[in-house]
Amino acid sequence: MNPRIFIGLQHLVPQHALSRAAGWLASTQTPFIKNTFIKWFVKRYQVDMSLAAEENPTAYACFNDFFTRALKPDARPIDSASDSIVCPADGAISQLGKIIDGKIFQAKGQDYTALELLGGDEALAAEFTDGNFATVYLSPRDYHRVHMPYGGKLRSMISVPGELFSVNTVTAENVPRLFSRNERAVAIFDTDIGPMAVVLVGAMIVAGIETVWDGQIAPFASRDIATSNYPYQNIQLNKGDEMGRFKLGSTAIILFAKDKMQWDPKFTATTPTKMGEAMGKRI
Numbered sequence: 001m002n003p004r005i006f007i008g009l010q011h012l013v014p015q016h017a018l019s020r021a022a023g024w025l026a027s028t029q030t031p032f033i034k035n036t037f038i039k040w041f042v043k044r045y046q047v048d049m050s051l052a053a054e055e056n057p058t059a060y061a062c063f064n065d066f067f068t069r070a071l072k073p074d075a076r077p078i079d080s081a082s083d084s085i086v087c088p089a090d091g092a093i094s095q096l097g098k099i100i101d102g103k104i105f106q107a108k109g110q111d112y113t114a115l116e117l118l119g120g121d122e123a124l125a126a127e128f129t130d131g132n133f134a135t136v137y138l139s140p141r142d143y144h145r146v147h148m149p150y151g152g153k154l155r156s157m158i159s160v161p162g163e164l165f166s167v168n169t170v171t172a173e174n175v176p177r178l179f180s181r182n183e184r185a186v187a188i189f190d191t192d193i194g195p196m197a198v199v200l201v202g203a204m205i206v207a208g209i210e211t212v213w214d215g216q217i218a219p220f221a222s223r224d225i226a227t228s229n230y231p232y233q234n235i236q237l238n239k240g241d242e243m244g245r246f247k248l249g250s251t252a253i254i255l256f257a258k259d260k261m262q263w264d265p266k267f268t269a270t271t272p273t274k275m276g277e278a279m280g281k282r283i
Contacts, residue, residue, distance in 0.1 A: 026063040045141035051075045068245045078240030079278040087273040088149045090142030096134035107172040116180035119158045119225045127195045130258040145245040152189030154235040159226045160184045167203040193282045194257035201251040208247035
């Protein structure tokens with residue numbers, strides 16, 4: 001389909017209503033509906049169920065349970081080097097690099113600001129001035145939980161309502177400020193190398209975003225940006241710990257402060273990722 005037509009249709013369709021309908025379908029426990037949907041998905045995306053803790057796809061109560069399935073304990077080992085920063089999810093690198101003049105590179109001809117991404121908090125955005133970012137697109141066929149790239153203590157979470165464009169190469173190249181326009185949950189952690197942000201970006205038909213400390217948080221009931229600081233003060237997560245998940249899939253964006261870490265040069269746009277493998281290191 002022509003990119004202009006594809007993007008134009010996304011402006012016209014009721015993004016949130018469509019996503020709520022997908023949420024109903026993904027959560028239904030009616031055997032015929034959920035089993036048909038799961039079997040189609042396994043075949044369409046060639047899902048390797050041998051990695052799953054429960055290998056039988058129709059044993060899951062609903063599609064959401066299948067999609068956010070746990071893996072066997074040894075399926076995704078976490079890199080053990082004390083200075084490593086690991087991939088937060090299975091999928092592929094969309095982009096990674098430096099935050100330059102407050103801007104994060106999205107795709108050829110497209111960028112957006114850290115200020116927009118983080119919900120408009122100038123003081124918070126300043127903490128990541130000239131820092132580093134990585135954008136990881138979660139692959140539909142693989143494991144679909146998001147884990148900590150580096151250990152840290154949760155400082156706050158920002159709920160940012162927004163649009164729900166689909167997230168893929170076409171939209172990244174043609175929708176201005178895609179990741180700072182879509183609905184997202186911003187988790188800010190304090191680490192021994194400074195602040196770290198993990199941003200879970202929603203997309204069309206992504207029926208929900210969950211965190212391990214609050215359960216399902218999106219779709220958001222309010223259309224206002226909201227920052228929560230309490231009762232998060234005692235939530236400490238180690239490198240590799242699960243921090244959130246998508247009900248259906250999207251993108252995770254990681255931010256670090258200036259001169260605190262560096263990405264492994266083997267990771268560039270389109271590089272496949274497996275949760276837990278080293279993708280950088282602190283400096």
